[in-house]
Amino acid sequence: MKLCRYDADRVGLVQDDRVVDVSDALSVLGEMRWPVPKGDRLIARFEEFRAAAEEIKDVPGKLLSEVRLLSPIANPTKIIGAPVNYAKHLDESRKDQGIHFDREIKTIDQYGLFLKASSSICGPSEGVALRFPDRRNDHEVELVAVIGRQADRISREDALDYIAGYTVGLDMTVRGTEDRSFRKSIDTYTVIGPWLVTADEVGDPGALDIELSVNDEMRQRSNTRHLIFDVPRLIEYASSFYTLYPGDVIMTGTPEGVGPVRPGDSITAAIAGVGAMTVDVRDA
Numbered sequence: 001m002k003l004c005r006y007d008a009d010r011v012g013l014v015q016d017d018r019v020v021d022v023s024d025a026l027s028v029l030g031e032m033r034w035p036v037p038k039g040d041r042l043i044a045r046f047e048e049f050r051a052a053a054e055e056i057k058d059v060p061g062k063l064l065s066e067v068r069l070l071s072p073i074a075n076p077t078k079i080i081g082a083p084v085n086y087a088k089h090l091d092e093s094r095k096d097q098g099i100h101f102d103r104e105i106k107t108i109d110q111y112g113l114f115l116k117a118s119s120s121i122c123g124p125s126e127g128v129a130l131r132f133p134d135r136r137n138d139h140e141v142e143l144v145a146v147i148g149r150q151a152d153r154i155s156r157e158d159a160l161d162y163i164a165g166y167t168v169g170l171d172m173t174v175r176g177t178e179d180r181s182f183r184k185s186i187d188t189y190t191v192i193g194p195w196l197v198t199a200d201e202v203g204d205p206g207a208l209d210i211e212l213s214v215n216d217e218m219r220q221r222s223n224t225r226h227l228i229f230d231v232p233r234l235i236e237y238a239s240s241f242y243t244l245y246p247g248d249v250i251m252t253g254t255p256e257g258v259g260p261v262r263p264g265d266s267i268t269a270a271i272a273g274v275g276a277m278t279v280d281v282r283d284a
């Protein structure tokens with residue numbers, strides 16, 4: 001199942017080049033009362049939602065090309081980032097002063113993971129707004145794993161059972177000396193989309209072609225088999241420090257080829273078996 005959020009917070013099933021509106025199935029989520037439980041309610045109750053959505057028939061679809069795609073995940077408790085998680089990106093980070101700013105680049109087992117503000121999330125149709133266009137703002141294409149149920153101290157053997165699905169992600173980054181979590185948390189600097197593909201449709205997350213182009217120029221091209229910490233290890237590692245909740249977003253790290261974008265650029269990011277999205281860059 002491919003699930004998207006679009007237009008004025010409609011929820012849709014993506015079928016070929018169309019979106020079928022299944023927003024009525026949101027009624028299974030019940031009323032929200034303060035304080036809301038931690039996690040994204042739709043992901044937490046996904047099986048009930050899925051059953052209700054599959055009952056909805058004969059709804060006219062809209063063309064995908066005519067809808068405005070938002071982030072399929074609305075309310076994650078956290079966005080988890082994996083620093084330098086591809087060997088060739090580690091190499092380029094150590095060689096490029098515009099990335100390392102005279103600091104030693106360590107390895108992921110030395111850094112641990114980092115967090116981005118959940119307010120930085122947007123969908124592909126919202127685009128990236130460069131708040132500091134005079135500084136270097138880089139694209140980073142990443143496989144995103146979305147947690148499906150509460151997970152605390154999970155072993156890598158069990159980790160994939162905790163994944164609801166996958167999306168394509170852009171971990172946008174303003175380069176500089178400030179802490180990563182600050183530079184990567186600017187509004188719109190976490191693009192999630194174009195939809196959530198449920199884990200049953202993806203199979204092995206460790207063998208997916210991943211690529212990114214800017215204005216039709218190929219910049220990044222790799223495969224998730226080159227991840228240093230693979231998806232099960234990232235879940236094991238993250239959940240050894242904190243509980244993961246439904247809808248939590250794990251950005252698994254970017255391969256080599258990161259580089260700057262400017263207002264007016266158009267980014268296309270794609271992962272085989274997950275999806276492709278085009279994201280425009282503008283001034284904030």
Ligand code: MN
Pocket residue numbers: 081082083140142171251253254
């Ligand atoms: Mn990244």
